[in-house]
Amino acid sequence: MTQPPPKFRREPAEQRKEALILAALALIAERGVRGATVRAIADRADVTQGLIRHHFSSKEDLISAAYAFHMSRMTNLTASPNIAEGASAKARLAAFVATGLNPPVVDPASVSLWASFLNKVREDERMRQIHEQTYHDFRDRLEGLITDALAEAGITATPSRLRQLAIASNAVIDGLWMEGGALPNAFEPGELPEIGLQSVGAIIGIDLQKTGSQP
Amino acid sequence: MTQPPPKFRREPAEQRKEALILAALALIAERGVRGATVRAIADRADVTQGLIRHHFSSKEDLISAAYAFHMSRMTNLTASPNIAEGASAKARLAAFVATGLNPPVVDPASVSLWASFLNKVREDERMRQIHEQTYHDFRDRLEGLITDALAEAGITATPSRLRQLAIASNAVIDGLWMEGGALPNAFEPGELPEIGLQSVGAIIGIDLQKTGSQP
DNA sequence: TCAGCAATTATGCAAGTGTATAATTAGAAA
DNA sequence: TTTCTAATTATACACTTGCATAATTGCTGA
Numbered sequence: 001m002t003q004p005p006p007k008f009r010r011e012p013a014e015q016r017k018e019a020l021i022l023a024a025l026a027l028i029a030e031r032g033v034r035g036a037t038v039r040a041i042a043d044r045a046d047v048t049q050g051l052i053r054h055h056f057s058s059k060e061d062l063i064s065a066a067y068a069f070h071m072s073r074m075t076n077l078t079a080s081p082n083i084a085e086g087a088s089a090k091a092r093l094a095a096f097v098a099t100g101l102n103p104p105v106v107d108p109a110s111v112s113l114w115a116s117f118l119n120k121v122r123e124d125e126r127m128r129q130i131h132e133q134t135y136h137d138f139r140d141r142l143e144g145l146i147t148d149a150l151a152e153a154g155i156t157a158t159p160s161r162l163r164q165l166a167i168a169s170n171a172v173i174d175g176l177w178m179e180g181g182a183l184p185n186a187f188e189p190g191e192l193p194e195i196g197l198q199s200v201g202a203i204i205g206i207d208l209q210k211t212g213s214q215p
Numbered sequence: 216m217t218q219p220p221p222k223f224r225r226e227p228a229e230q231r232k233e234a235l236i237l238a239a240l241a242l243i244a245e246r247g248v249r250g251a252t253v254r255a256i257a258d259r260a261d262v263t264q265g266l267i268r269h270h271f272s273s274k275e276d277l278i279s280a281a282y283a284f285h286m287s288r289m290t291n292l293t294a295s296p297n298i299a300e301g302a303s304a305k306a307r308l309a310a311f312v313a314t315g316l317n318p319p320v321v322d323p324a325s326v327s328l329w330a331s332f333l334n335k336v337r338e339d340e341r342m343r344q345i346h347e348q349t350y351h352d353f354r355d356r357l358e359g360l361i362t363d364a365l366a367e368a369g370i371t372a373t374p375s376r377l378r379q380l381a382i383a384s385n386a387v388i389d390g391l392w393m394e395g396g397a398l399p400n401a402f403e404p405g406e407l408p409e410i411g412l413q414s415v416g417a418i419i420g421i422d423l424q425k426t427g428s429q430p
Numbered sequence: 431t432c433a434g435c436a437a438t439t440a441t442g443c444a445a446g447t448g449t450a451t452a453a454t455t456a457g458a459a460a
Numbered sequence: 461t462t463t464c465t466a467a468t469t470a471t472a473c474a475c476t477t478g479c480a481t482a483a484t485t486g487c488t489g490a
Contacts, residue, residue, distance in 0.1 A: 010437050010486050032334035034249045038478060048439050049478090055437090059478065108337070115333035118397060119247035122327060132398065167402075168414040171390030176382075178389060182333060183347065187382075199383040202418045225456050225467050253448060263469050264448090270467090274448065 017055050017065070019045050024066045029109035033063070033116045060124075067117050067127055071134045077105050078138065089148035094208040096145055097200050100173050101180070101193040111181025139170045146204055153206055169200045232270050232280070234260050239281045244324035248278070248331045275339075282332050282342055286349045292320050293353065304363035309423040311360055312415050315388050316395070316408040326396025354385045361419055368421055384415045 011019070023045040027036040038059055042049040056062040083095040099105065121127045143166035150157055157165070173196060180192045194209075201208035226234070238260040242251040253274055257264040271277040298310040314320060336346045358381035365372055372380070388411060395407045409424075416423035 006486065007484090008438055008486075013437085016437085031338075032248070037476080039476085050440075050480090051438060053479065112334055112337060115330040118330035119327055121397070122323070123246075132401075135394070135398065135401075164406075164410050164413070167391075167394075167406075168387065168410050171387050171394060171410075171414070172383065173390070174393060175386030175388070175390030178393070179350070179382075179386060182336070183350065186347075186350075191379075195379050195383050195386075198379070199386070199414075199418050202420070203414050205417070221456060222454090223456075223468055228467085231467080252446080254446085265450095265470075266468060268449065 013055060016047075016051070018069075020047070020052060020055060020062060021066045021069050024062055025070055025113065028066070028116050029112045032112075033120070036063075063120065064124065064126055067120070068130055070113055070117075071130055074105070074110065075134060075137060079141075089145065089152040090206060090208065093145040093149045093200075094197055096142065097169075097173060097196050097208065098193040101176055101196045106177055106180040106192060108181050108184055111178055139166050142166050142170055142173075149206055150204065155205065165204050168203050172196060172199045172203070228270060231262075231266070233284075235262070235267060235270060235277065236281045236284050239277055240285055240328060243281070243331050244327045247327075248335070251278075278335065279339065279341055282335070283345050285328055285332075286345055289320070289325065290349060290352060294356075304360065304367040305421060305423065308360040308364045308415075309412055311357065312384075312388060312411050312423065313408040316391055316411040321392055321395040321407060323396050323399055326393055354381050357381050357385055357388075364421055365419065370420065380419050383418050387411060387414045387418070 020041060024036055024041045027040055027044060031040075038049050038052055041062070042052055052059070052062060056065065078096070078100050083092055087095075104110075117127070117131075121131045143162055146165050146169065147157075147162055150162075176192050176196050180187055197208045235256060239251055239256045242255055242259060246255075253264050253267055256277070257267055267274070267277060271280065293311070293315050298307055302310075319325075332342065332346075336342045358377055361380050361384065362372075362377055365377075391407050391411050395402055412423045
């Protein structure tokens with residue numbers, strides 16, 4: 001007697017939750033939050049819809065988890081320095097800017113996800129906190145890099161001015177990121193990081209483009 | 216015999232269409248596209264739902280019209296020069312930047328609307344065209360102002376460089392606009408235009424802040 | 431090997447969705 | 461006043477939605 005093949009596989013909870021989150025994110029990016037129905041998500045994850053309610057207390061709960069997951073993923077993407085430890089502060093800042101303006105950070109799906117979540121962020125308190133913290137994390141890292149680069153160049157700046165430089169640089173990066181994702185064909189490859197480096201450099205008063213990777 | 220009061224008012228088609236569009240926009244800004252159901256829109260416009268189908272061939276049609284209406288409204292808001300005819304090019308550029316970074320252009324509802332529509336833009340060809348044209352209109356106006364301001368200051372720049380300066384300046388404005396709308400409490404009043412003027416000035420190499428309104 | 435538990439499926443429901451279609455009726459025109 | 465038409469309401473239908481509940485079933489530990 002041969003056994004009939006199993007009708008489904010049991011997965012550890014954490015693993016299945018992540019699979020459901022990934023399916024939700026893919027659908028939200030493709031069709032917006034409204035296209036990410038419980039049934040569509042379950043379908044994409046090759047699972048029946050009841051399972052979602054078993055792992056998440058509600059659809060809102062899944063969406064929140066997906067948002068947190070996505071934001072953390074984006075943070076990790078931009079966090080990876082990708083540059084030698086001993087590099088100059090200027091080189092590190094330049095690398096940070098360039099990373100945020102190249103794939104995979106610049107990506108239509110990412111921008112689409114960001115936009116889809118923005119509305120929920122305004123309603124849901126938990127989401128608002130994730131949003132604010134991610135934004136400030138990114139800006140604070142930027143401010144730190146700017147501070148170091150200025151010090152390295154022998155330029156002094158008040159904390160208030162450093163804050164403004166960080167806000168402005170962050171705005172350039174965000175703006176370019178957004179436009180690059182929303183209008184993927186409007187820019188040449190490499191144009192976004194080039195403009196970004198040039199502009200952040202002009203704002204803080206340091207040329208970031210002619211940067212050898214060596215210290 | 217007194218006549219019973221009329222049970223409803225007949226409005227000219229264009230007027231009712233605009234009322235329906237405004238109701239739709241208000242709902243989308245408040246609750247996102249998913250909250251803007253046919254019934255909710257009709258309710259807010261003090262009308263029964265059937266009327267929507269009489270004036271628009273489908274809900275999609277209404278949403279498209281609302282998007283075009285909103286974009287045109289935003290364009291008009293930023294287009295109003297609000298500054299004397301004979302003003303210097305520098306002053307006109309500064310006024311343009313400041314207008315885009317103050318209310319009512321900077322506004323949570325506007326950002327929310329923009330985000331809500333972004334997904335639809337990727338699917339719907341008609342919406343994509345509206346989006347691209349609005350973006351390029353704004354950027355082209357910016358490029359014209361930058362060109363004039365540079366010429367006025369005796370600075371020459373290649374067309375390619377002018378394009379890059381416009382993209383960069385546009386990105387700063389967009390980024391600040393977005394952050395100001397998404398995190399209304401994260402910035403002091405007047406901080407956004409201040410940073411915007413400072414940054415655009417640094418990017419193009421002209422101080423835009425110490426600008427008397429006189430030519 | 432087998433008992434028990436949690437992961438998974440199966441089924442159904444009540445509310446809300448966009449849309450269609452027919453019945454009213456306000457208001458201008460004659 | 462009466463007619464006529466387009467604006468408006470009224471009603472209903474088929475479908476989707478999130479959620480609940482009960483019935484299975486894969487797997488692990490004794």
